[in-house]
Amino acid sequence: xxxxxxxxxxxxxxxxxxxxxxxxxxxxxxxxxxxxxxxxxxxxxxxxxxxxxxxxxxxxxxxxxxxxxxxxxxxxxxxxxxxxxxxxxxxxxxxxxxxxxxxxxxxxxxxxxxxxxxxxxxxxxxxxxxxxxxxxxxxxxxxxxxxxxxxxxxxxxxxxxxxxxxxxxxx
Ligand SMILES: *[C@@H]1O[C@H](CO)[C@@H](O)[C@H](O)[C@H]1NC(C)=O
Ligand SMILES: *[C@@H]1O[C@H](CO)[C@@H](O)[C@H](O)[C@H]1NC(C)=O
Numbered sequence: 553x554x555x556x557x558x559x560x561x562x563x564x565x566x567x568x569x570x571x572x573x574x575x576x577x578x579x580x581x582x583x584x585x586x587x588x589x590x591x592x593x594x595x596x597x598x599x600x601x602x603x604x605x606x607x608x609x610x611x612x613x614x615x616x617x618x619x620x621x622x623x624x625x626x627x628x629x630x631x632x633x634x635x636x637x638x639x640x641x642x643x644x645x646x647x648x649x650x651x652x653x654x655x656x657x658x659x660x661x662x663x664x665x666x667x668x669x670x671x672x673x674x675x676x677x678x679x680x681x682x683x684x685x686x687x688x689x690x691x692x693x694x695x696x697x698x699x700x701x702x703x704x705x706x707x708x709x710x711x712x713x714x715x716x717x718x719x720x721x722x723x
Pocket of ligand 2: 604710
């Protein structure tokens with residue numbers, strides 16, 4: 553009975569996570585934030601592509617603020633790439649949707665954004681991090697790390713495509 557009562561106490565929390573807020577603040581449907589279900593869809597599609605390429609990957613999905621929504625490390629993916637995948641995803645949303653690879657040239661020594669990777673607690677300025685545009689809105693970012701940059705780019709792209717989303721803003 554006691555256990556049941558504490559389960560009941562958790563119900564409002566479960567409700568808040570899925571749809572409501574108990575009247576506090578706005579709900580995800582009132583914002584343009586990626587949902588956990590959408591993040592999972594991206595990860596599933598990315599895994600499928602990584603498996604077809606035979607490369608174990610770390611896949612991270614963040615909201616438009618760069619905070620993590622979902623993450624998966626495939627069996628045998630480089631542990632050192634966990635952090636890289638998360639930072640790629642974060643990088644792709646912190647500059648209004650510039651992909652991590654788009655920052656590469658300008659962050660080289662002598663270039664205008666040299667050192668940008670040292671900001672925001674650490675960013676990653678090579679390919680594999682993309683913004684996620686859904687219904688024309690930036691809803692989050694995806695970062696993939698564990699293969700070559702070309703493989704990471706493909707896996708991240710496949711993830712975004714799996715959601716029916718785009719890595720480019722609406723024209
Ligand atoms: C949950 O959110 C959807 C989308 O905003 C809304 O249509 C639905 O009525 C909500 N459900 C409840 C129980 O509030
Ligand atoms: C992975 O996804 C990319 C991007 O859509 C695609 O070009 C490539 O063919 C896919 N690779 C495999 C092995 O499915």
